Amino acid sequence: MSDAIKHECGLAFIRLRKPFSHFLQKYGTVMYGINKLYLLMEKQHNRGQDGAGFASVKLNAEPGYPFMHRMRSIANQPIADIFAKVGAEVAELEKYQPDMLKHPGLAKGHLPFLGELLLGHLRYGTQGKNDVAFCHPFIKKDIRPSRNLALAGNFNLVNTEELFDLVNIDPGEFQKQSDLAAMMEVIHHFLVKEDEKENEKPDIKAVLQKSASLFDGGYHIGGIIGNGHSFVMRDANGIRPSYYYIHEDFIVAASERAAIRTTFNVGENEVLELMPGNAIIIDDHGNYSIEQILEPKERRACSFERIYFSRGNDEKIYRERIALGHKLSKPVLEAIEYDLKNTIVSYIPNTAEVAYFGMVKGMEEYLNQIKVQRIMSWDKDFDEEKLTEMITRKIRQEKLTIKDVKMRTFITEDVSRQDMVQHVYDITYGTLRPNLDTLVVIDDSIVRGTTLRESIIRMLGRLKPKKIIVVSSAPQIRYPDCYGIDMSKMGDFIAFQAAIELLKERDQRAMLTELYKECKELQRTNQLHSKNVVRGVYAPFTPQEISDKIAQMITPQGLNIPVQVIYQTIEDLHESCPTNTGDWYFTGNYPTPGGNKVCNKAFMNYMEGKNVRGY
Incomplete structure (x- = not known):
């Protein structure tokens, strides 16, 4: 994505179902769970580079000894930072007790994070500062184990203020900035109510039903409780992704299927999707059940997960991104007037690469049809040279753009800053014939258009192509998101800016005032x-x-090269990604009422000149 946006977080959950002695004997280490959690988080590091967190709960801890531990980091490489500290604790223990890890009971007692319940999180902040205090998991502590809760998730809620009111809490400045804080207060409120019943077996399903019925948003959450119970839950529309794997030795959940498959070396069909409105609930003995917490609503899984956010090594996501690109080959061929001889195709690094393969595949299919038709039309009127020339024709592909990832615009002066921004990307010189070749570059989506205008188009212009065609594997982003992606300011969207300009040109600007009045009413x-x-x-x-x-x-001012933009259609998006039909950022069709509220509020902020988030 040329315009970087903050997006979904990542969740990693492991419940060990056997004693540590079992893991020592079968897998050769008492550190099995921690090692796997580290891998599960690293395999999802694309989902959060603002920070990370790790919490654990020890079963059957002696009274008076800590049973819940947490560590969080906003270091440059937060996952590595956290587990390096865990490793340092192990090294310190082995320094004085070399055989300690061969004695599971002693190791459990001496290593704070060696617990049976493990909860990891990767943070991409959509609200709140990039402060370690905002990193998940959040914890609630109490003298009673059954009232200790660690909670983490991939979500945004749009009714945070109402949630605090429902549990009669006057939020502090920190809590106001965190929807996890609101969710934590609600779940903990009902958890305490359940604990007050003094039941031998707490009804976690009831706690989740009472809590989740109050949430407006998309979410995938995991919680571990001091008494050994735990849960993973998904919202009723299935907006946020959730996957799990059940093994006789452990239970695993994560935000991406491929992360589980790679970490535990299992097949695709062994990793299951947690259905919308459902939860995995695990008791203190490791027994589990899949429970329906909320009535499932229309499935509206986030399509951006397939277009951009999730790692492309999941075979279904890979095929879907190929399909997205393939759908665009026909409009691209039409835009270049089928002149493949004088066209070079490329992609804007690096997340559009798979869609690029699909686009090229579609163009190759057309080229092969032409080859067959031409050869058939020759009858027998050809020689080896003529035939060789025809069958060796290819789509002209080049890697044109190179991103200097570490480059920073350290100067605040506008002129200097703009000059710096132009050089975030660089080009491969000598790849095309000036004033003769058309350039086609595909990006996975276009949000603000700033990087395209200030950097990429300027840069490509130096090659002096006949024309530049920018292709987006996603449709036009027109509306805010409020379920996990940091897109909540109307003025940021190039599609919205374009609509405003068209209204001005057609003397229809008064329409904005009328829409604003409707919002106010x-x-x-x-x-x-x-x-x-x-x-x-x-x-x-x-x-x-x-x-x-x-x-x-x-198109940068002064550039005399024609620029064209081709977007994916909504219809082709849904055909390519049939299970992820959430498209509210493209269509404005929000899955929950809170979405409309955020969108209208974002528009009101724009009209009032407020550069603030819509929720």
């Missing part, structure tokens, strides 16, 4: 959640008109 009657008013901004225009205006807006 809905707010006055507490109905801001009932309708997505912002759709009216785009209603007068076709997708092509918006695309054409975006092309103008991302």
Whole structure:
């Protein structure tokens, strides 16, 4: 993605179902669980580079001894930082007791994080500062083990303020900035209520049902409790991804299927998807059940997971990204007027690479059809040279763009800063024929368009192509997200900016004032959640008109090379990614009422000149 956005976090959960002596005997180490948690987190490090956290619970700890531990980090490499500290504790222990790890009971007593319940988290902050205090897991401590809770998740809630009111808590400044804090308070509130019943076996299902019925948002959460119970739960629309694997020795859950498969070397069909509204609930003996916590609603799994966020080594995601690119080959061929001889195709590093393969595949299929037709038309009128020339024709592919990842715009002066931004990407010189070749570059999505305008298009312009065509494997991003992605300011979206410019050009700017008044009236009657008013901004225009205006807006001033933008269609998106139909950032069709409220509020902020988040 050329315009980086903050996005989904990652969850890693492991419940060891056998004593440490079993893992020592079978796997050769009492550190099996911690080692696997480290791998499970590293295999999802794409999901969070702001920070990481790790919590554990020890079963059957002696009274008076700590049973819950937590460590968090916002170091440059937070996962490595956390587990290096755990490793240092092990090294210190082995220094004085070399055989300690061969004695499971003693090792458990001396190593703080050697617990049977393990919860890891990778943070990409969508709200709150990049401060270690905002890193998951959050914990609630109490003298009674059954009221100690560590909670982490991949989510955003849009009704945080209401949640604090429901449990009669006046939030502090920190809590106001964290939806996890609100979720924690609600779950812990009902957990304490359940504990007050003094039941021998707490009803975790009931706790989750009472809690989750109050949440408005998309979420995948994991919790470990001081008495040995634990759970993993997914929202009713299945917005956030959730996968699990059951083994006789352990139970695992994570945000990505491929992370579990790689860490535990298991087949695709062995890793299951946790269905929307369901939870895995595990008791203090390691027995588990899959429980329906909320009535499943229309499945609206986030399509951005397939387009961009999840790692592409999952075979289904890989095929879907190939399909996204393949769908774009026809409009690209039309845009270049089928002139493959004078066209070079490339991608903007690096997440668009798989979609690029799919686009090239579609173009190759067309080229092969042409080859067959031409050869058939020759009848027998050809020689070896003529035939060789035809069958060796290929799609011209080059790696044109190189990203200097470490480059930072350290100067704040506008002119100097703009000059620096131009050089975040670099090009491969000598790859095309000036004024003759058309350049086609694919990106996975276009959010703000800033990097395209200030860096990539300028850079490609130095090669002096005949034309530049920018292709997006995602449709136009038009609306805010409030379920995990940090896209909540209307003015940030190049598609919204394009619609505003078109309204100005057509003397329809008064429409914005009318839509704003409608939002204010809905707010006055507490109905801001009932309708997505912002759709009216785009209603007068076709997708092509918006695309054409975006092309103008991302063309740097003074560049005399034509620029065209081709977007994925909504229909082709859904056909390519049939199980992830969540498309609210493209269509404005939000799965929960809170989505409409956030969208309308973001529009009101824009109209009022407020550069703040929509929730």
